[in-house]
Amino acid sequence: MPVKCVSQVLTNFNCKAMNYSCFIGIDLSKKTFDVSIISPEREELNYFQLPNTAAGTRRLVKRVHELCIPLSKILFCAEDMGELAIELCLASQSAGFPLALACPLSIKKSAGICRGKSDRIDAYKIACHASLHHRNLRLYSLPEPALTRLKLFITLREDLVKSKKRFSSVDTTLIESGKIADTGEHRQVTKEQLDLLDRQIKHVENCMLECLKESPLLYRNFRLLRSVKGIGLLNACLLICLTGNFTRFENHRKFACYCGVAPFEFSSGTSIRGKNRVSKLGNKQMKVYLTSAAQAAIMHDDQIKKYYKRKLEEGKHKGTVINAIRAKLVARCFAVIRRQQPFIAMLA
Incomplete structure (x- = not known):
């Protein structure tokens, strides 16, 4: 043409x-x-x-x-x-x-x-x-090499973890089959493979830390995120990657929407279609990691633990309370990055 x-x-x-x-x-x-x-x-x-x-x-x-x-x-x-x-x-x-x-x-x-x-x-x-x-589109810029390598290591670790789960499932099947026939050699193979996967996962996690140390800004934000109880190595790394080291999202509310932990109203006129609920369009990977972070925070953070028990006693659904804790953790992570100061727990 x-x-x-x-x-x-x-x-x-x-x-x-x-x-x-x-x-x-x-x-x-x-x-x-x-x-x-x-x-x-x-x-x-x-x-x-x-x-x-x-x-x-x-x-x-x-x-x-x-x-x-x-x-x-x-x-x-x-x-x-x-x-x-x-x-x-x-x-x-x-x-x-x-x-x-x-x-x-x-x-x-x-x-x-x-x-x-x-x-x-x-x-x-x-x-x-x-x-x-076009006024709302963000122009592309190349990310830091360390950030790109970190994303690839996260993907690699997830694949290794999936492989470990498959071999663990095979090992469970072999234990049951051992009641009928000898599966000693089979279990030896799976044990060696599981040990190898454990070493590889540990090596990848060490590589993730080395990637963070390549960039002073990445490593500083990583240490700030780790000051929030419940946020471990994987949660911190994934937060840094998905937010472009906290440059892609203006505030924690927008990131909560992106992760699918922010509840939305569903109504039309006088018709109210159920209670407020989260959208299914969220980033499921981050949501799963935030669920693990929320469970860890309930165990180790006194303020979160008391909040969790109080809401359950009020009759709130467990999933709703967990989602609220996920949102709280996102807000805390953005707060420590914005202030550039470690998180300090207040008296519960």
């Missing part, structure tokens, strides 16, 4: 008010990415497909230069697809163009009623999302 004359399309457009002269939506896949370039009036100016490689991103920048618009006046937007977006993110930093990585679910929910699906349609939807919500 030939490139349209941008000056004609943007005749009545106030660039100063909108900041960007056009928007580019990029639909990422493993081998290729589709590009849709639209005007602020959401008219498609151009569409093409390129390989999802370093060479492909260089060709993208070259094609965009044909628009004769400074790169700083063009907003690139793609879905946050993890490793599929790495080449695009690196190109953004090297070429200096603004890039926003949007939540795929946000794009899907804001697209309205859709009929049909193709890579070109998806790229156009992403561009429209950038056009409508």
